[in-house]
Amino acid sequence: MTATAADDGLTIYERSRPGRRAFVAPGLDVPEHPLDDLVPARLRRAETPRLPEVSEPEIVRHYNRLSKRNFDLDTGFYPLGSCTMKHNPKLHERVAALDGHARLHPLQDPRRAQGALELMWRLQESLAAIAGLPHVSLQPSAGSHGELAGVLLTRAFHEDHGERRTKVLTPDTAHGTNPATVTMAGYEVVKVGTDAQGNVDLDDLRAKASDDVACLMLTNPSTLGLFEHGIEEIATIVHEAGATLYYDGANLNAIMGICRPGDMGFDIVHFNLHKSFTQPHGGGGPGAGPIAVSDRIEPYLPRPQVVRRGGADRVPGEDPVFDLDYDRPKSIGRLRGFQGNYGVFVRSYAYIRSLGAAGLRDVSEVAVLNANYLLAKLRAEGVLDHLPVAYERICMHEFVLSGAPMKRDLKIRTLDLAKRLLDHGVHPPTVYFPLLVDEALLIEPTETETKETLDRFAQILVEILREAADDPEIARTAPHTTPVRRLDEAAAARRPVVRQAL
Amino acid sequence: MTATAADDGLTIYERSRPGRRAFVAPGLDVPEHPLDDLVPARLRRAETPRLPEVSEPEIVRHYNRLSKRNFDLDTGFYPLGSCTMKHNPKLHERVAALDGHARLHPLQDPRRAQGALELMWRLQESLAAIAGLPHVSLQPSAGSHGELAGVLLTRAFHEDHGERRTKVLTPDTAHGTNPATVTMAGYEVVKVGTDAQGNVDLDDLRAKASDDVACLMLTNPSTLGLFEHGIEEIATIVHEAGATLYYDGANLNAIMGICRPGDMGFDIVHFNLHKSFTQPHGGGGPGAGPIAVSDRIEPYLPRPQVVRRGGADRVPGEDPVFDLDYDRPKSIGRLRGFQGNYGVFVRSYAYIRSLGAAGLRDVSEVAVLNANYLLAKLRAEGVLDHLPVAYERICMHEFVLSGAPMKRDLKIRTLDLAKRLLDHGVHPPTVYFPLLVDEALLIEPTETETKETLDRFAQILVEILREAADDPEIARTAPHTTPVRRLDEAAAARRPVVRQAL
């Protein structure tokens, strides 16, 4: 049911008609030189790029219509595990759009960008406080970029101490970016197992923590939504092997203000500002992946670093001065251009300022409360009979169910359940991750959802399971009410069409 | 088909739960007085107003969901005759939001609001040029407010000349606001007939243009979308009777830069800035209804008037100064607070600046071209067989069909056709107006629509008529795919529920 205009599903190129346009060029106000005098013909292209020819009203309608083919967090429940799809306060968009932030050139002289540098410095301080680690670099562009920075920092640390290590450990529950990062940083991945309670298998870890291991990358709470019982033991093992302990901060939303990675023994932490700190996800970015590190890692942080000159011992009454410090001889260097995704920093800083310490703690408490409530509710409603929880424990901000019994008994897979959820107007949880759990369903409700929403979600799962018991075909052929039906991904990959033929 | 989240259809009050909130008050930073010392208890209310208790994410989701139950111009075709539903350039929202415009207090000293006053002055000049009448007041809040201003100006004009007239003429094709205005301004309405070609019946006009007539209110092109053949004759008759000729500018979109009401003999013109000059319609406002008048009406214009001091004879090199002129002894007075809907003026001024004279003329040419093309297309497709055009003439920017034959032959009414259009994702044209035409359908495509859209609309009408020939019940029970089905308006009026019981 929809109040929406007809959508013919054309692409913007298919709407193109010769002669239509939106852009009007400002008039030429300088003496005109013949083109050939300015750029020799042999360097010029013969044919203009075939961009669409469309007017403003058509562009607006086109993308408005496209937008209506997207499910969005501002309209519905989006419990996509590991992604922290929580509400992004609208204030953040407003402050990020202020001219002084949005129209600031990245190469503006630091003396004329004091507000931006101070904001970054304060954000660094705040993230350091949250992580319990003293030094922060804001440069990485996303979580995985932060991971890469972290592993390269580890390399630099070891090299600086005359060591050359070749392996990095990742649990078998790890997010795919962890092993991919390891390879990309020039290390070999060694997988560590998970024990029966969903913790890192300490024996396996001990066995693999040899002196060619550079680092253990860990997510805590893990991607199973569980807090590592043996976190301190883990830290000891890793440190005794001379390796660093890396904290994948994707699940930080569970523990803000409750405990700190630095206190657990982590050397390096990345934050996903687009998860815990409300940068809107944008359909797949932008994000930002700042890192916090301990003193021993600090010398290697990327260049440049935002610093406050004068610091604590500055002349009283004199304003502090903020600057970019390039003079970092041991730095791993740059990871990207300029100073990082500043627009994201503005939003995350606004978030932290709005909540303060008490607010951030509330966030994590309610995130964990909501997850446990939903889990309990699903249990009470009998959903867990078909989709048992992977590990019977109090969960943190998310939890994993296994669809294996459902697949066996009701003949629908986790994928089918997910697709059927679409018909109920709910975004499915993360599916088939973590890999460890058969037919996994990873559910993260977040703190910004109401009890009514959680109850309704539980109800929908009940309905889908009941329906599947009657007629599994409905779920197996779902979704039925979306703009397109189930899509053939295999065909797409077999003969890839990645651009429109014009 | 929808990618949209589930919508439970609750009201914001039904989402309320005690203790939830979005707003956080800034801290109290002054010494606190007991409430009773500041406002005696007998003046205070006992119970707080029962506004909803909801959090920001819930508010956002609630109104986002509501928004998805609206059809909008930025997504689909909206040929609502008489309303000029044309594209509103996005630039206008940006410039209207600039702090210097959006956060300017209306009582700011004119010396510190020179930009705003200059903009208003320039808009006055531009509207004067378009109307062909030298003086403009921007004050009225919408078209009908402009009408009221116009009739009160007429009254003031006559009174100033020692006359007291009691009647105002309006054609039977007039928009409802015209007769309503007449009554509200303390006059009696006298209806003038329409001749066989859709023009004002000149004989009837002559017969009724007695010396107790104060004014003729005319829309030209008329609400039939037709240019008055006898416009000059009409002006002569009206003026000879000592009455004023009022131009309802709702249809100005047809003639901008092509001809001017002032040249036709009109004394007073209102503009609908939300129609011809792209203020977005907002679901029913805001708008603005400036008026342009001839020299003889000028002394009575509302107070205050935006003026340029110094004017043409100002000292060369000295900047002109803009001001509010209250010193208008013959003025009809104020119509509203402050200086009018300034935010609307910013948008309309940006529109006129973007287009210039040539662009505005293009607008009207294409508006008329599109209407005539669509009419021709409907004829070619046989639609006019069931829905004949009310008057067989070249139309201006819109045209009227009569659904009477369709009702007789296909057993569906114009209302049914309109409701069935909803299922095709098109907003229906205006229905049952003008009253003169049986089962009227008033279609205004506007200049910002493409030929493809017009062709598709024609095709949809063909399909609906073909379907009705087969099975009229489908249209009669339409719409079928909207968020709600046909609504019971009679029941609503019988036992009005105009607020939620809490």
Added chain:
Amino acid sequence: MLRTIGVASLAELFADIPDHLRLERPLDLDPGRSELEVYEELRALAGRNTSTEDELCFLGAGMYDHYVPALIDSIISRSEFLTPYTPYQPEVSQGGLQAMFEYQTAICELTGLPVSNASVYEGPSAVAAAGYVAKLAHDQPSRSRFVVSRGVHPHSRQALATLAHGWDMEVIEAPLHDGVTELPELDADVSAVIVQQPNFLGAIEDLESLAEAAHDAGALCVAACDPLPLSLLRAPGDCGVDVAVGEGQTLGNRLDFGGPSFGFFAATEALIRRVPGRIAGETVDAEGRRGFVLTLQTREQHIRREKATSNICTAQALNALAGVIYLSWLGRHGIVELTELMLQRTAYARERLTAVAGVHALHDQPVVREFALTLDAPVQAVIDRCAAQGINPGYPLGRDYPEHANGLLVAITEKRTRGHIDRLAAALGEAVAAERSRDADPAGATR
């Protein structure tokens, strides 16, 4: 396309326009410009205005510098709210209609009246519209007068007078005594008594006794209200007021140099069929589901034409939407907290400013968010001195109240902190002192 139409040129489409009426030259307008250029021009114009972001603003007098929460922009800029027109087709307009219904509910809660329309233009014209309702309600030419308090916003009084002239009705002013309305003897020729709460000088009126006096004379009582203080004050409906109207700008709308904002219009059940403008009502669809429509349309111009209760058509739907979002954002308790914060800061400001030498309270009535002062110095000169320091101290009363030639109306919102108020007190003190010494020694003074 011309071929399909069957004409040879565009000009043929305009054949109905007499030749000599056709404009043979371009309109006298500057040539069109690119988006960038128009943006730059409009920005330059904006730059020549001193906005509330550029100075510390204590101006009020009908519109107030409140903070508009960001979620309002984000919602009302959605094309689904921004671009449709009046919901003539309710089946594809449920969003707008339900929002109107929710808005009406909120206005009813604030005013204590059972009926609200979906918006009128703005505050002062809403007062005039209320006058028209009173006229229609009595339907007796003998009820030929409005008694309007001098505490009603001058713009409202003027807007009413403009219309009343067309109705051959007279507007009589009720004076203020010590800042509040003192009604004259009311005769049987009074159609309505019109007051403002809080009044233009910031004072809280005793609505109940005013309404009683009006009713005793058979007249209606109309109150123009500032909506935020209504969260603290007795609801007009509870005081017997028949029609409560007001300016809605403070409810989530920006200042915009005076508009667009919205006016609200609430009334008693008895007046429901006299109310002007759109009203959303609840109903059911063909399948029995709840839905909303424009209702009681037989009041309106498009149905009743010359017999309509008003000529209003396009109103202020988008602004009223901002209003109901704002009220939801504040919420039941937030609105009280906000108002109490203003109340306390206003009390502080009143104390601080009246302690300044040469500055006196104009009246001592309880106030909520605005109060009137008189200065022992020329108010305009004092304002100019403050402006030079980046402070706009308030609205000079002289033009509207010659009896308070050096009166100054000072408004407080949640944006004005104690620190701001202290800065104002200092600036005002300096300015008044400077002007007084200048007065004392006019020859030697320079400005």
Added chain:
Amino acid sequence: MLRTIGVASLAELFADIPDHLRLERPLDLDPGRSELEVYEELRALAGRNTSTEDELCFLGAGMYDHYVPALIDSIISRSEFLTPYTPYQPEVSQGGLQAMFEYQTAICELTGLPVSNASVYEGPSAVAAAGYVAKLAHDQPSRSRFVVSRGVHPHSRQALATLAHGWDMEVIEAPLHDGVTELPELDADVSAVIVQQPNFLGAIEDLESLAEAAHDAGALCVAACDPLPLSLLRAPGDCGVDVAVGEGQTLGNRLDFGGPSFGFFAATEALIRRVPGRIAGETVDAEGRRGFVLTLQTREQHIRREKATSNICTAQALNALAGVIYLSWLGRHGIVELTELMLQRTAYARERLTAVAGVHALHDQPVVREFALTLDAPVQAVIDRCAAQGINPGYPLGRDYPEHANGLLVAITEKRTRGHIDRLAAALGEAVAAERSRDADPAGATR
């Protein structure tokens, strides 16, 4: 809710956290604030930055002060684009996916290459990512060097070096001669030749001969491109370039002090299975209708983990969306008009500025929108003098190019008019003259 869970307190939910790891005091952060207060604080911080609205900005060097049309804001602020995540569920993500497909098509058109991904982080890291693709493509440890032109953005060279260190690969610099790249002899150990178009000093490179030289040595050719000039210049793909990457900020994204923007990444068909990140592909649904999905996911970390072609996950979808909207807004002819306008104004600026005493062209190569100067005066002092007049004359080259200690890189966009350029010429002339006379007589100088 606790009751349903079956615990007595919130604390029980955190029982898995060892006691002494639990923080017993609040985090060391300032207390939370109301929306208004946070807004005011962020506004104050913004006010301490000199934005391109506050001065006349000729800074470029990788990001440019272009006009972003208003329709982009209006579209990308729609929650349907702003708030979802990566389109893992294509059936409810067709909007985002189709936009990616359209974006990819536009990038292919600009670069003349058949494959584009849906975005990478930004420009310099895209160069590093291209290096990784070259490494993967050769899959031979013997190809252990990147030859990178000194005309490549210093940030790109540094980002590549940071990663190459992890790959045990060496980065060799190819010098510039008269402003353009002069390749050294290329051996069989070269993995890729990496150049920039136009290069960092604004000069147009002869991509074809560079690509040929790379291919002759069995190396790939990577070009980092400024996308707008590509509308005028020979497409990298046509010149034989294997991978074209670049910074997308200029395509409808704001400056944001350096991010978020997006990087684009285009490649030959041969490299399609090496490309990093998301790629949208066309397919059909169960009913045979066209639809779009993320495709070739076996390249990606979530499927292939340690064997993935990159670790990238969250990229820059919203910024790339702005990019394709911008390109649609410009359109096929508009993009050329825009570039030609910049070209002509740049030519004018180059003439005007090199006519200033003490200002010289750093090279004479053809340029499109940016050019390098050398000054006969300390460049930083000159910049500061211009800044005092509200003009930011450009980027000083000294830090990155010590050989051009007083080099200045000047960028032109459609926002910089002839009048602006004339103002720059005047300010630069004055500043250089002042610094030269100060140099001549350092004792007597004051600044």
